[in-house]
Amino acid sequence: MPPSPPSPPTVVTDALLVTQDAGRRVVRGDLRFEGGRITHVGPGAPREGAEVVDGRGTVAVPGFINAHAHVANALLRGIADDLPFPKFLETVFAVDAHRTEADVEAGARAGVAEMLLGGTTSFLDLFYFEDAVARASVGLGMRGFLGWAVLDPDKTTQTGVPLDNARAFVGRWKGHPLVTPLVAPQGVYACGRETWLAAKELAERTGTLLHYHLSETRGEVHEHERATGLRPAAWLESIGFLGPGQVAAHAVWLTGAEIGTLARHAVAVAHCPSSNLKLASGGVAPVVELRAAGATVALGTDSVVTNNSLSMFREMHVAGLVQKNQRWDPAVLTAQELLDLATLGGARALGRADDLGSLEVGKRADVFLARLDHPSLVPARPDAVVSHLAYSASEEAVDTVFVDGRAVVRGRRLLGGDWSRIRTEAEAAAESLWASRPR
Numbered sequence: 001m002p003p004s005p006p007s008p009p010t011v012v013t014d015a016l017l018v019t020q021d022a023g024r025r026v027v028r029g030d031l032r033f034e035g036g037r038i039t040h041v042g043p044g045a046p047r048e049g050a051e052v053v054d055g056r057g058t059v060a061v062p063g064f065i066n067a068h069a070h071v072a073n074a075l076l077r078g079i080a081d082d083l084p085f086p087k088f089l090e091t092v093f094a095v096d097a098h099r100t101e102a103d104v105e106a107g108a109r110a111g112v113a114e115m116l117l118g119g120t121t122s123f124l125d126l127f128y129f130e131d132a133v134a135r136a137s138v139g140l141g142m143r144g145f146l147g148w149a150v151l152d153p154d155k156t157t158q159t160g161v162p163l164d165n166a167r168a169f170v171g172r173w174k175g176h177p178l179v180t181p182l183v184a185p186q187g188v189y190a191c192g193r194e195t196w197l198a199a200k201e202l203a204e205r206t207g208t209l210l211h212y213h214l215s216e217t218r219g220e221v222h223e224h225e226r227a228t229g230l231r232p233a234a235w236l237e238s239i240g241f242l243g244p245g246q247v248a249a250h251a252v253w254l255t256g257a258e259i260g261t262l263a264r265h266a267v268a269v270a271h272c273p274s275s276n277l278k279l280a281s282g283g284v285a286p287v288v289e290l291r292a293a294g295a296t297v298a299l300g301t302d303s304v305v306t307n308n309s310l311s312m313f314r315e316m317h318v319a320g321l322v323q324k325n326q327r328w329d330p331a332v333l334t335a336q337e338l339l340d341l342a343t344l345g346g347a348r349a350l351g352r353a354d355d356l357g358s359l360e361v362g363k364r365a366d367v368f369l370a371r372l373d374h375p376s377l378v379p380a381r382p383d384a385v386v387s388h389l390a391y392s393a394s395e396e397a398v399d400t401v402f403v404d405g406r407a408v409v410r411g412r413r414l415l416g417g418d419w420s421r422i423r424t425e426a427e428a429a430a431e432s433l434w435a436s437r438p439r
């Protein structure tokens, strides 16, 4: 797919700007971007040659970065609710065995649409048939960090060897302006030592990130400890796998020593509280300890099979409530820190801290405008807006979204595709997948 022409210069005027800069300033002013990069933040942006977007009555926020998703599962919302974990897995595996690349594309389009309409401008995905996810992302104008799932050859439903599929996928998409391909070992329950090390070797050779599931459930941790004598994070260190450029999803069941291990190896964590709570994984991810140890923590929704939403607003809200309640301390994980997880944390985890995650000159123009007259954002005060974003704002308030300086949502309407068509195709693909679930 050829890259699209450069985005036109744009000025958003007189908005409330939640900059997420080093001072976490919230200022009234303009935002100018051209060639996909922000060139002005604050009052008095030059308007020459630019399309002017009236930002009055809106708050401009750096687009959210969803750091863990399986976006094609948008077709499976509600298919495995309220089930014990083994029955949940049986359902998901049975459906997976029937899934076609066309199903993945239909699901990815629905999921990407949902994310864009909720102010998410980047996501980190772990799945197979990622070319279909890449096409869906590019078509709708989303920035995708797309990890091809790697498993032991005897444990996969993929055609061919997963590592070879991942290598080919990276080769096809490397260098695309919106799609960043990467390698995604599924987890210790699906990957043996050789697979982990081969995935790392491939990532190093191609300069890509690694994304994987880690210590999501107690069962996973105990089984691995029984089999190898080590818990997953300690074991991954022992085989020489851990290192920078890695994003571990979940990381709920960590010991204090493992927290230090992840921080020491600069492994970032994608915290997915809604999914953990709904699957009743028990425990609470040690977000505070990870941050205190110096680890980067980002926020992810996981898939809608377990969430059941792709809303980063909901995820911030849940993440805050869980940590506060667990520790009997309302001061833990503040609204500002929650917004940091959803923006800067994601950017850092993806190795893109210098060009994503905040509204600053030189960064890519990934930004959404939310309407301040939406009930969930009242009273629209500069000194309360960060609190509203973290605790009360609804996706319905998101009006306009830019990715790489290009408008992809306007007036809550997708510009890169027709929602009624995306929805119709998703419903049709869901029909056959739902028919394949065990009763």
Ligand SMILES: [Zn+2]
Pocket (backbone or CB within 6 Å): 068, 069, 070, 213, 249, 302, 303
């Ligand atoms: Zn996951």
